[in-house]
Amino acid sequence: MAEKTVAIGSSILSRNERIASELRERFARTGTYVVNVLSSPGSGKSSTILATNEILRDRFGYRCAVIEGDIASDVDAIKMKAAGMPAIQINTGGLCHLEGNMIGQAIDALDAGVGLDAIDVIFIENVGNLVCPVDFDLGENLSIMILSVPEGDDKPIKYPGIFQHAGALLLNKIDAAPAFDFDIEGYHRVLDDLNPTAPRFSVSATKGEGMEAWATWLAHQIEMARA
Template structure:
């Protein structure tokens, strides 16, 4: 069926008001003057638009039901997103260790296949439940609201304060599907290059917080941190930022302060 981008992700309005299939977002108002390319090969017919809008409508209805259940239980939910290998699971391990004895945390672990990441988070005091999106022929590159809803009976919501949803590693699709979260954070690794906010604006635009991870590697990379921040501000001038290194522990306290601060 192909992917389908809408630009009011996470309930945010950025004045785009149109949708299109795979290909980069049209990025009105980014102000970076880049050539946005030829998207004519991705024109979407009205029938497909109708089908895909129904998919998003159904997803949003389930997301609203999820959020109602979270709020009835007094739980705050953070949707944690990133590309593969940016360090979400390592950051969550450090988080659970740092917040031991603090807020009661649940994790919804999303992966296409295997329980590798869920296993890494086991035994650290959190209630962890796994959602595999694979079907033997590939798998969904994101969690959606129905997938998250299927995981809720496996979490003791009324015994938790905070749920972190570790989404499937992907810089496009997870940003397009609300799952019932109250806030969104994304982990970005400095190994990914300065241009990622411009190439994947939907993800960066949807984030309330950007965790700039693996900063211990900066002395070893031809990476311009100031250029990354200029690109980030071009697409999302309001996102909070925390710089972290799981290896050295830098910034982990600030990240944990943000997490505990978003609790309702």
């Protein structure tokens, strides 16, 4: 019997692309803007989402929701709900990224709960990982990459793919820069080569530094998508 090679990875990605396309069409129909938030664990994804929500809600009148992706627990979803944001928790049970079928189920739950057409912005807080999430389109309008100062300025060199993939780059915990040997100029030089077109924001989500500039830029992207 002749040997046959089955490209399992290609099949999974092809199915995911189909689902992502369907999700994108669904979001377009309801006018919902979707942001895929990428980073390693501990970079401040949740705090950045919470701080961004405050500005988008209070200054621009947007209603934001969150889809939380974690290996286990619902700690972050509880925080989001406490801040008044509809939140759906996805526990991947070990999988290092979110996939389109998971997002589809979460969207169904949001739609059944508050109604998708009542939500202006959905933040997808992806599983903390700098490799796998890049390969899986979730139907988002924008992917952002958050790097925190304590992680070190060499992350773009070690994990170039996720920095090249991002439509916006946030350097978080900038207030802690004096306590760490973080080469900000070197960080920007690497990004000049990897992703020169994506806007960059230096922020401190917990202190508020730089958040107005980031949220205002994001609001502009939302309005352009609506137009």
